[in-house]
Amino acid sequence: MKPEKIILTINGKELDRTHGLDWYDYGAHQHDPFVPGFTSLDPHCEKYYNVSPYAYCHNNPIMRIDPNGMDDYYSINGDLLYHDENDSYIKFVVKEKEDKNYLKEVNENGSFDATKLNDPYALPNDAALKESLKILKDTKSNDDGLAERCALVSDDGVVVEGKPGKKYNGIDDVATATLPSYPEYYELKSKTTSIHSHITGVINERISQADAVGPGDPDVFRQYKCNIIVGKEGMGPGSRRDVICFYGNNVQAGDPPKLTLTPKVVRKILGIK
Numbered sequence: 347m348k349p350e351k352i353i354l355t356i357n358g359k360e361l362d363r364t365h366g367l368d369w370y371d372y373g374a375h376q377h378d379p380f381v382p383g384f385t386s387l388d389p390h391c392e393k394y395y396n397v398s399p400y401a402y403c404h405n406n407p408i409m410r411i412d413p414n415g416m417d418d419y420y421s422i423n424g425d426l427l428y429h430d431e432n433d434s435y436i437k438f439v440v441k442e443k444e445d446k447n448y449l450k451e452v453n454e455n456g457s458f459d460a461t462k463l464n465d466p467y468a469l470p471n472d473a474a475l476k477e478s479l480k481i482l483k484d485t486k487s488n489d490d491g492l493a494e495r496c497a498l499v500s501d502d503g504v505v506v507e508g509k510p511g512k513k514y515n516g517i518d519d520v521a522t523a524t525l526p527s528y529p530e531y532y533e534l535k536s537k538t539t540s541i542h543s544h545i546t547g548v549i550n551e552r553i554s555q556a557d558a559v560g561p562g563d564p565d566v567f568r569q570y571k572c573n574i575i576v577g578k579e580g581m582g583p584g585s586r587r588d589v590i591c592f593y594g595n596n597v598q599a600g601d602p603p604k605l606t607l608t609p610k611v612v613r614k615i616l617g618i619k
Contacts, residue, residue, distance in 0.1 A: 417429060417430040417435060417436050417437070417438065418435075418436075418437045418438065418615075419438045419439075419440055419449055419466065420437065420438065420439050420440070420615055421439070421440060421446055422439060422440075422441055422607070422611070423611060423614075424607075424610070424611035424612070424614030424615050425614075427440065427446060427449040427450070427453075428449040428452055428453060428458070430458055430460065436468050436469070437468075437469045437615060438466040438467060438468055438469065439466065439467045439469060439605055439607070439615075440463060440464075440466045440467075441464075441465075441466075441467065441605070442464045444464065445463050445464055445466065448462055448463065449463075467592065467604055467605045469592070469615070470499065470539040470571075470572045470574070470592075471499070471501065471502075471503055471539075472503070472616060473499050473503035473504075473505055474499040474539040474541065474572070474574065475590075475612050475615070475616055476616065477497050477499050477505050477507075477541055478541050478574050478576050478590050478612065479590075479609055479612060479613065481495045481496070481497060481541055481542070481543050481576055482543060482546075482576040482577070482588060482590065482609060484543075485543040485545070485546055485576070485577065486546050486588075488510075489510075489513040489547075490513070490547045490549075491545055491546035491547030492513045492514040492545050492547040492549060493510050493511045493512060493513045493514065493523070493545065494510065494511040494522055494523035494542055494543050494544065494545060495507070495508075495510045495511075495523050495542065495543050496508040496509075496510075496523040496524070496525050496540070496541060496542035496543070497525075497526070497540075497541045497542075498525060498526055498538055498539070498540055498541075498570075499538065499539045499541065500537070500538050501537035501538065501571070506526045507526065508523055508524050508525045508526045508542075509523060509524040509526075510523050511523040511524070514545055514547075514549060515549070516549040522562065523542055523543070525540060525542070525566065537571050538570050538571055539570060539571060539572040539573070539574060540566060540567070540569075540570040540572075540573045540574070541573075541574040541575075541576065542574075542575060542576075543556070543575070543576045543577050544556050544560065544575055544576075544577035544578070545577065546577050546578050546588075553578070553581060553586075554577060554578070555577065555578060555579060555580055555581050555586075556575040556576055556577030556578060556579065556589050556590075556591045556603075557575075557579050557580065557589060557591050557602060557603055557606055558600055558601065558602060559575075559593065559597045559598065559599050559600060559601045560575075560599065561599045563575070563593075563597065563599065564597050564598055564599060567593060567594075567595050567596075567597050568595050568596065569595070570595055571595065572592065572593075572594075572595075573592075573593040573594070573595065573597075574590060574591065574592055574593070575591045575593065575603070576588075576589070576590050576591070577589065579606070587608060588608065588609050589606050589607070589608060589609075590606070590607050590608070590609060590612055591603035591605070591606050591607075592604050592605040592606075592607075
């Protein structure tokens with residue numbers, strides 16, 4: 347029996363001409379180029395109520411690709427490296443060069459083993475990433491960057507912002523923001539992300555950095571699944587870049603973050619400008 351010719355076209359996916367439908371096989375579901383969209387529900391649609399369950403790449407095919415509709419692995423620069431097909435949708439960032447090379451090989455031969463990666467970092471949900479961008483922007487735009495801002499983001503994407511700190515006057519330590527009371531409708535704190543800014547302005551030659559745990563942060567961080575500090579990187583003179591820093595919940599004052607990304611990279615991962 348002569349084997350049927352397999353046609354690979356868009357994104358290298360097989361064109362299935364069964365019954366004349368001409369759909370593309372993406373593994374988790376089929377894609378109809380004439381709609382355009384998928385013909386069945388996204389397996390992870392419950393995590394994205396604001397996006398159609400039939401949409402391709404969150405309706406953003408310029409910034410995203412979707413080889414099989416599952417987990418995303420990104421480089422430290424925000425480049426999409428690989429999708430993994432499993433039961434939970436998570437965005438990971440790989441930091442090691444060998445991990446990036448491994449995922450490149452996986453894309454070529456299709457054999458993926460997560461245990462071969464060197465501690466990829468699991469990002470919090472999109473709501474937390476977007477709120478981090480907002481808090482950084484609000485901190486820089488108000489009070490000359492001299493007052494902290496904060497929020498809690500639940501595992502299902504509910505955002506509750508806290509009370510901003512008072513503008514730092516160079517004498518009293520009053521810039522600290524106050525996290526909101528833990529809402530009753532949240533799940534366990536251990537599934538929640540805390541976000542706060544460190545001041546981005548400079549007064550009396552005092553500056554603050556986001557890429558180090560502050561003196562009062564450890565006690566707060568222990569309560570939450572993930573903790574994010576946004577602000578400026580480093581304590582050196584001159585221009586310092588904006589950063590979004592990710593921490594665990596077992597930290598000491600002065601500890602560095604597990605992962606540091608720029609706002610540009612976070613927006614790239616989210617697929618927004």
